[in-house]
Amino acid sequence: MIAAKLAAPLLFHWAIALINASPIGSGDCSRPTAVLADGVVIGTTSRLVSTPHLTVHQYLGIPFAKSPPRRFMPPEESTPWNSPWDASYLRPSCFQYFPSSELRGIFNNPPPPESEDCLYLNIFVPPTPPPTGGFTVLFWIHGGTFQLGSGRLPDYDGSSIAANQEVVVVTINYRTNVFGFPGSQDIPLEQRNLGLMDQRKALAWVNKNIKAFGGDPSQVTIFGESAGGFSSQAFGPEESNEEDWMVLTRKLGCNEPCVGSTQLDCVAKVPAEAILKILDEEGLWFTPIVDNTTNGPFFAEAVLQRRAASVPILIGTNADEGSILASLMPSPEVMLDVIFRNDTASKNFARSAYPTNLTEHELKSLILTDHTYTCTTSATARAAVSSAQSVWRYYFNASFPNNQPIPGAGAWHTSEIPLVFGTYRRNNQTTFEQSLLSRAMQKAWGDFAKTPETGPGWARMGSSVDDLRIFDISGNSSGRSTDTQVVDSVCIYYDEAIEANGF
């Protein structure tokens, strides 16, 4: 998960603030209302499941761009509405592609409705009057390998953190897979990362409109996990979608279009379901490409060239990131070949870091956790520190009886999110530690967003030996600080390759 403070200029004074904060159950059934340039939005008020004495105003499913967008085209301005917009329910997710049935089982449960009509966002607002200048805003970009995911997932319900931290939380949808990242050469390079353009459109919408919901447009923090963390950073490795696009066009019979029409025109007219069927059958992935406009170059390079925004950063990983992702990986040998290219000595050195009696799955999981998460995050954090950015780092290492999707998943990829959002499962297995840890993490995220210069409540990287915050339940569940070497010692095997390959 990565969070970065984004300073947005206060440019949009004309958005009118009108928050109706009347509590529910007062006999008055008026609903929370906001007046935007596009029209009136009417939300709903809801009690928190966890703490029923707290309520939150929810504005769900507001269009931040014209929706549905034109397929394979950049997002356009939303069209104003005349009668009040009913923001009391969630709108569909963008179309999702699941690269494996295991991921579908974990991340599509229950399956949300899906549509190309999906460019909506959700806003969660504390019912109390905003402070002078407005509430701090947390802007969530969901993960899902750029293939799947949606702002509407129950895990990302912003109510708890909004109410407990008195912040405004925004969750968004953006186009994923081929709908978000088409590989057609008929599209100009800098207009192919549609999913990233959607995210920016949503952020610009927040800048322009959040005051009407009590938010402070000059105090916005973007935060995200996995592909969403990458998006917050938006300086990515080289990828190409053109090969997979060719497979898609061939399978759709769009590779030899009629005179006067392009392959792109042809694919743009096919029913979405037919496209998704081919993604499934052929295992086609579409991800952000480097265009040096919406994405790229590498973060380290961007930081060196001072092209990255110089903002405070909160960054961290989980102890067992690889556990549920290992099944998507090739053999450990191939993984190491990709990391170390032709450098056999370094590859063998890394191989020696692990016991020889691990199962293939365990080894894959460890390589992925160490290389792709722990050590790449460490390198990213150090690169930002070296250009005098304030960075705070954490390490999440807690698992609970009621949050294990597969046996031995541990602190798996995404398992910290329900604690940050306060949406962890509540059943007869929920532990007291789970709620304490959730509280501590919510407070850290809230404090970082409110005062990014002073941070989330532990030592800034480089300011103390113990500058790594561990969120686990070994102590009193408020976290504890330690030396980053405790988790980074394995990076002696990977640092050089990470430098050489770029990050």
Ligand SMILES: *[C@@H]1O[C@H](CO)[C@@H](O)[C@H](O)[C@H]1NC(C)=O
């Ligand atoms: C992006 O910029 C890097 C240098 O910073 C360059 O090597 C690369 O070719 C550029 N890519 C594109 C697509 O412009």
Ligand SMILES: *[C@@H]1O[C@H](CO)[C@@H](O)[C@H](O)[C@H]1NC(C)=O
């Ligand atoms: C890897 O290959 C490159 C050229 O492709 C070569 O310059 C380099 O020396 C090789 N490294 C090793 C460790 O063999």
Ligand SMILES: *[C@@H]1O[C@H](CO)[C@@H](O)[C@H](O)[C@H]1NC(C)=O
């Ligand atoms: C694997 O080997 C280590 C020693 O390297 C040993 O402590 C451990 O018990 C072994 N595990 C299994 C499952 O055999």
Ligand SMILES: *[C@@H]1O[C@H](CO)[C@@H](O)[C@H](O)[C@H]1NC(C)=O
């Ligand atoms: C993470 O938790 C596991 C299991 O409790 C433990 O073995 C490991 O030492 C912990 N890691 C850190 C860095 O605390």
Ligand SMILES: *[C@@H]1O[C@H](CO)[C@@H](O)[C@H](O)[C@H]1NC(C)=O
């Ligand atoms: C917990 O709840 C489940 C049903 O949700 C039930 O099957 C189980 O017996 C319960 N366990 C305890 C210890 O109450």
Ligand SMILES: *[C@@H]1O[C@H](CO)[C@@H](O)[C@H](O)[C@H]1NC(C)=O
């Ligand atoms: C938890 O421990 C920290 C120090 O490790 C201490 O500052 C804090 O007050 C403790 N919190 C509780 C609730 O005991």
